[in-house]
Amino acid sequence: MGEVFQFHREIIVCGDDALANTIIDELRGAGARIIRINSAADLLGAGVHRSRAVVCAGPNDAVNLEIALLARRYSPNVRVVARIADSVLRGAVDAVSGPGAILNVADLASPSIVEAVLSRNAHQFETAGMEFVVWGSEARKAGTLREIYGDLAPVAVVHGKNAPVPGDIVPCPGRDQKVFPGDWTSMIGVKDELEARGINVPPSTATRSSQSRVRHAIDAVRAMREDANPLLFPSLIFTLVLMFGATAMVRFSYVNPRMSWLDALYFTSETITSVGFGDFSFAAQSSVLRIFAIGLMFGGVMITAILVAIVADLLLSRRFVHTAGLRRARRMRDHIVVVGMGSTGIRVVRELTANGYDVVVIEQDENNRFLSTLADLDVPVIFGDSTMHQTLQSARVDHCRGIAVMTQDDMENIRTGIVLLEILGPDTKQPIVMRVQGRALSAAVSQQFGFENVRSIVDLAAPWFIGAAMGLKVLGTFWVGQRSFMVGAMLVAEGSELDGLKMVDMSTQTRVIAITRPEGAVSLRPRRNSQLRAGDTVYLIGPYRELIATLRKGQPPPITAINGDSALALAAARGTQRPEARRPRWAPDPVE
Incomplete structure (x- = not known):
């Protein structure tokens, strides 16, 4: 047998921060060949015309924009996945036709942060024409998931203090998984199905406390008098x-x-x-x-x-603004405190106010670029150091319903969280959601200090970039315990490992929630003996690493050559064999 060569379609990645490095590591773990570039000038040398995708994941919008536009110009069919924070630039790049995705990290991360700060136990999303709900609750008795929840599909179990291994997370367990009182169980089902079982999904909106113009005028006069x-x-x-x-x-x-x-x-x-x-x-x-x-x-x-x-x-002093924010915060109860006004923080505030929740912001920078936006949203701002007791108490953290610590500095967020525990006590029921950058620091902070809601921006955003680069349509991300889960859709390619595979033979850490057949039929919660076929669209849920591994199995085999012969010609010659006599080993990559 002569030497065998495999022609891979590389993925080009630009960026050198925590997000870009995580994307590269995960793509390599999924079997992709990575070519790293530093600027748009490297695109042609990296072989953009034959690459599978170009991922611009660095923090610089200008560099990402240039690479995205030139990549699309050089290769109309390459997948272009670009990180663009500026909404104007994002809209302009979105208007350029072609496969790929234009993503904003703040938009990807904020929904999970909002869910955590509001202590929501339900994550809703729509797919395959149906509205699904991932619903979580504590198990009230010992038993199997089948005995407690019937046909609802399990997503994860977080073992509590009564379990043999407290804190252990079991992703996508079988229905015969045994749970103990106090275990957190996360199940998925169609919304109507959950409501039929008496499980009511709580509304995602509230009513903001209203203040008349007279009250605002009185507050302004009092603030002027004090200042x-x-x-x-x-x-x-x-x-x-x-x-x-x-x-x-x-x-x-x-x-x-x-x-x-x-x-x-x-x-x-x-x-x-x-x-x-x-x-x-x-x-x-x-x-x-x-x-x-x-x-x-x-x-x-x-x-x-x-x-x-x-x-x-x-009139020109900022003390007047400070005093007005403090005065409004004194009368607030059951509000949300957001610490730090970066791009993710303002996105969280916008979502909370849009859903009718009262918000108080703590910000140290008196020249923050989002202050005018907060004024338009009618959100009071308290200026000060968030690691000081006095600043946090001015925001009435002891009377709020949740706190999101969202500054750009991980160490400041950790210090703020520690001070909040000193004020509220370690057994506080108010969720303290802490933003950190990397996955390793997120896990270490959670384990060392006991914070239950540490959110890694990288963990929240990376699945979207990875999925878009590899052809997985990401439908949403959410957290169970301290682990990130993802919902995605993928197309089963002909000749792939998934083509002809039965559900029982798939990974135990992912769950197929629905299958859309080429003829339009939808199979909800397919059974163990259900078989996947080429052309099926599979809707999956599970830890995102497992979903990426499953996506790889759904891709066609790589183009191969033996002794320099064309794999396409070899595959054509093998096509004369009866289908049942062999399983295809060679197939061209689909045109993207």
């Missing part, structure tokens, strides 16, 4: 004494002509403000009155300058 310079009120009193004293002096001392009280007040105001319209003059008055006028003019200039400076400082 005013201590010299403001003495200066106002002195101004009034000066004005009315000078008015009385002019009323009784000014002659030729005599002045009314209104004329005297008018002339005094002209003199103090140095306006002098010319309709009155001290030129023909007594020496005493003219000397008085000189003092009045100098005194008026000084007091006017002081008042203008104090009022300008009050």
Whole structure:
């Protein structure tokens, strides 16, 4: 037998941060050949015209945009998966036709964070024309999943303190999996089916507390009073004494002509403000009155300058904004506290307010670019260090329903979480959702400090990029315990490992929730003896690594050559054999 060569279709990846490195590691683990580039100038040398996909996963929108546009120009059929945070740029790239996906990390991560901070035990998504619900609850008694939940499909079991191995997560167990009281069980079913069993999916919306314009005006006045310079009120009193004293002096001392009280007040105001319209003059008055006028003019200039400076400082000072946010937060209950206003934090705030929840934001940067957005959303902001007790207590964390710690600094998030536990106590029922970047740090923080809701941005976003690069349509991600799960759809290719495979022979850590046949029939929760066929669209749920491994099995075999002969010609020659006599070993990659 001569030497065998396999022609792989490479995946080109650009980026050097935690997300890009995770994507590369996972794709390599799935058997893909990776070519790493640094800029658009490397595309042609990397063989973009023959590659399977181009993944632009770095944090720089400009670099990602350039690579995405040039990759599409060089190869109209290559999959282009680009990370673009700017909404304007994202829309422009989306308008360029071709396979692939334009993804925003904040949009991918925020739904899971919102679910965690609201303590939702249900994750809803629509697929195969049906609305599915992943629903979680604690097991109230010992038994098998079949005995407790009947035909509902298990997604995961997190063993509690009564289990032999507390904290152990069993992904996609069989219905005969034994559970113990206190175990967290996550099941999936069609929404109507769950409701028929008496399982009501809680609504995802609430009603924000409303404040009238009068209340806002009162708060503004009180904030101004508390924030005013201590010299403001003495200066106002002195101004009034000066004005009315000078008015009385002019009323009784000014002659030729005599002045009314209104004329005297008018002339005094002209003199103090140095306006002098010319309709009155001290030129023909007594020496005493003219000397008085000189003092009045100098005194008026000084007091006017002081008042203008104090009022300008009050109106332009950021302390006014700070005080207004603190005052509104004092009256809030059952609200959500969001710490840090980055791209993910503002996305979380938008989703919460859109669903009717009250939100208070803690932010350290007084020049944060999202402050105008928060003003439009009518969300109060407390400026300060989130690791200080006083700042957190100002946001009334002891009366809130959940806290999302979302700053860009992992260490600051961890410190904030530790301070929150000091304030609320280790047994608090309020969920503390902490954003960290990498998967390893997420697991370490959760294990070391006991945080139950640590969310890795990389774990939340990476499956979408990996799935899009390999042809898996990602429908959603969610968490069970501290493990990320994914819902996806894939097409079974002819000649792949899945073509002709029975459900019972598939991975035990993924679950097929539905199959759409080429003729349009939909098989819901296929049984163990159901068989996959080429052209089927399979809807899967499970840990995303397992789904990626299953996706690989659904791909066609690689193009192969033996002693330099064309694999396509060899496959054509083998095509004369009877189908039942062999299983195809060689097949061309599909045109994408």
